Amino acid sequence: MEKSTERRHEEIRKYLLAYERASVNEIARVLDVTPETIRKDFSFLENKGFLFRTHGGAVLRNSNVDIPLNIRTQEKMDIKRLICSKVINYIDNDNVVFIDPSSTALPLGRLICLKKNLLLITNCFDMVSIAAESKHEIIMLGGSYSKTGKRTQGHFVTDMISKFSFDVAIFGLDGSEGLDGPGTQTEDAVFTNMAVMKRSKRNILIMDSSKFTRPARFQYAQFSDFDLLVTDKVPDQLKGKINTTVIEVGSE
Missing domain, CATH: 3.40.50.1360 (Rossmann fold)
Structure with a gap:
């Protein structure tokens, strides 16, 4: 995995830990990447058990995450x-x-x-x-x-x-x-x-x-x-x- 991708995933994790939910467009704007890139990131993080994908966004998977x-x-x-x-x-x-x-x-x-x-x-x-x-x-x-x-x-x-x-x-x-x-x-x-x-x-x-x-x-x-x-x-x-x-x- 490229370092830029790892950094982006880390920023998404931090954002969801702080705000619990986010839209694709919102994260794309914050990280200055395309919505399609964020959709792929959300899919990856969902497979890792960190979030649930929703229509147009994602929410923190509270049931499996011990929030710092x-x-x-x-x-x-x-x-x-x-x-x-x-x-x-x-x-x-x-x-x-x-x-x-x-x-x-x-x-x-x-x-x-x-x-x-x-x-x-x-x-x-x-x-x-x-x-x-x-x-x-x-x-x-x-x-x-x-x-x-x-x-x-x-x-x-x-x-x-x-x-x-x-x-x-x-x-x-x-x-x-x-x-x-x-x-x-x-x-x-x-x-x-x-x-x-x-x-x-x-x-x-x-x-x-x-x-x-x-x-x-x-x-x-x-x-x-x-x-x-x-x-x-x-x-x-x-x-x-x-x-x-x-x-x-x-x-x-």
């Missing part, structure tokens, strides 16, 4: 800050808190400075980096390193979790389309989240509304397993079907 944390962090940041500004009210001084490697939860790393004497436990490298500015004790769970998710994973993580009891645990998700609870793209995250939920007194799920219509490969819980769901908006067709307390920050 640095890409997810850039999405809907205003909404994520609103969600975290509500969630911080459910963390008390002296709590033992688990926060999972969710981009939605990252603003909590700064907000926890409003609390006193927390023990923060996480397997998210970015969370540790942000929360390090606070005066709280932080424990990073050890395990195999996921470059994509900037997290640790595997049986070492779940073994360490079994040594703790959490006052509050905060979880994100990759999607929930067609599910009755949160889903993730990686099997390791299922085992990690399930282990934490069993050892936490209060479990909180946080998500922006786009996750209701995104697919995920593995479901790790039901909505009813959580004490609280914080989002910007629950779709009308799901209202009354989520059996837990829901806070919609977008409606306040």
Whole structure:
């Protein structure tokens, strides 16, 4: 494969990871090539399992792609800050808190400075980096390193979790389309989240509304397993079907 073709495929991957969908004409204009060239590129990347072709374009194949944390962090940041500004009210001084490697939860790393004497436990490298500015004790769970998710994973993580009891645990998700609870793209995250939920007194799920219509490969819980769901908006067709307390920050 020519280097120019490889570079073009990489640019298409970056674009779809950032925007999730694109038209043939849009990408052709951005990369300054013909639409026919982009159609061939889309066919190649579809065969590689990266995208689905649509009429006149392509969409990211969410069900098979673990989107890098640095890409997810850039999405809907205003909404994520609103969600975290509500969630911080459910963390008390002296709590033992688990926060999972969710981009939605990252603003909590700064907000926890409003609390006193927390023990923060996480397997998210970015969370540790942000929360390090606070005066709280932080424990990073050890395990195999996921470059994509900037997290640790595997049986070492779940073994360490079994040594703790959490006052509050905060979880994100990759999607929930067609599910009755949160889903993730990686099997390791299922085992990690399930282990934490069993050892936490209060479990909180946080998500922006786009996750209701995104697919995920593995479901790790039901909505009813959580004490609280914080989002910007629950779709009308799901209202009354989520059996837990829901806070919609977008409606306040």
